[in-house]
Amino acid sequence: MSEIRWEAPFCGEGSACFRIGTDSAGNAYIAISGAEDRYLTDTREALRTLIRDIKAGKADHLL
Numbered sequence: 001m002s003e004i005r006w007e008a009p010f011c012g013e014g015s016a017c018f019r020i021g022t023d024s025a026g027n028a029y030i031a032i033s034g035a036e037d038r039y040l041t042d043t044r045e046a047l048r049t050l051i052r053d054i055k056a057g058k059a060d061h062l063l
Contacts, residue, residue: 002023002024002025002027003023003024004021004022004023004029004036004039005021005022005023006019006020006021006029006031006036007019007020007021009033010051011033016032016033017032017033017034018030018031018032018033019031019032019033019036020047020051021036021039022044026043026044027041027042027043027044028041028042028043028044028046028047028048029041029047030042030047030050
């Protein structure tokens with residue numbers, strides 16, 4: 001497995017922080033900050049779409 005490079009945490013108001021990571025094989029990962037050993041993985045585009053929807057308020061209950 002490739003090493004995951006984690007971005008800085010993204011924190012919503014009054015909610016948990018999460019982090020996005022990528023590896024050299026083009027996979028994307030999302031994890032709660034501080035628990036990067038337990039993550040979800042998908043394509044970069046799928047996670048990018050999820051984050052855009054959250055930021056747009058379409059899924060703010062996930063934060």
